[in-house]
Amino acid sequence: MIPGVRLVLLGKQGSGKGTQAVRLARHFVVHHVSTGDMFRAAVRAGTEFGRKAREYMDSGELVPDEVTIGIVKERLEQAGTKRRGFVLDGFPRNVAQAQALSDYLAPQDIHLVIDLEVATEVVLKRLAARRVCSSCGTNYSVDVPPAVNWTCDVCDGEVVQRADDTETAIRRRLEIYQKNTAPLVAWYKDRDHLDVVCGEGPPDEVTSRLIDTIDRRREAGV
Numbered sequence: 001m002i003p004g005v006r007l008v009l010l011g012k013q014g015s016g017k018g019t020q021a022v023r024l025a026r027h028f029v030v031h032h033v034s035t036g037d038m039f040r041a042a043v044r045a046g047t048e049f050g051r052k053a054r055e056y057m058d059s060g061e062l063v064p065d066e067v068t069i070g071i072v073k074e075r076l077e078q079a080g081t082k083r084r085g086f087v088l089d090g091f092p093r094n095v096a097q098a099q100a101l102s103d104y105l106a107p108q109d110i111h112l113v114i115d116l117e118v119a120t121e122v123v124l125k126r127l128a129a130r131r132v133c134s135s136c137g138t139n140y141s142v143d144v145p146p147a148v149n150w151t152c153d154v155c156d157g158e159v160v161q162r163a164d165d166t167e168t169a170i171r172r173r174l175e176i177y178q179k180n181t182a183p184l185v186a187w188y189k190d191r192d193h194l195d196v197v198c199g200e201g202p203p204d205e206v207t208s209r210l211i212d213t214i215d216r217r218r219e220a221g222v
């Protein structure tokens with residue numbers, strides 16, 4: 001069997017990070033761990049925690065670190081992520097979260113952090129067109145809608161625009177992303193964990209680029 005991987009995928013909202021994370025998790029047979037998906041599931045379930053998370057999410061702000069770090073650790077405890085690995089999507093978002101992840105994994109470490117790079121004008125266009133299943137979270141767009149009437153192909157749920165995909169919230173999230181991620185990228189670069197991969201072009205090409213990058217890193221013995 002193909003060896004597993006402990007991978008962190010960074011990228012602005014709309015960079016295609018979520019789609020690529022799912023594909024990479026399938027390819028390397030590891031878990032896809034998306035904090036955004038976990039928070040949205042809590043919101044849908046209507047839990048007390050979901051109600052609190054929603055206030056941050058709707059305004060594009062980050063959910064507080066201690067809550068986020070707790071939920072990620074709990075998820076990583078499950079289902080063999082320590083043995084085969086994971087693709088982390090949306091976490092860490094700042095240096096404090098990265099440090100907590102590193103402490104949690106010790107004496108192991110992540111293999112690689114990939115920054116999926118896409119120009120801001122491209123992501124603004126993609127986000128305005130993005131639609132998502134309100135039930136299972138599958139992504140669509142106005143250009144690639146579900147087969148029938150905004151009904152999800154996977155689960156028959158209603159396909160809608162995300163509450164935080166309004167222009168104001170998108171700009172706020174991009175601003176926050178920029179502010180928090182620049183130090184995070186520097187932090188991982190210092191530890192020689194970082195590779196930058198171009199996220200523009202057809203999704204299949206981007207996936208091949210990502211897999212090549214990961215395989216090359218592994219061949220180099222990281």
Ligand code: AMP
Pocket residue numbers: 013035036037039056057058060061062063064065068089090091092093097164173
């Ligand atoms: P995403 O789908 O990754 O854009 O996440 C949607 C929202 O969930 C973000 O705007 C934050 O409010 C929250 N969120 C996701 N991941 C994190 C994280 N690592 N730290 C704090 N908040 C997060």
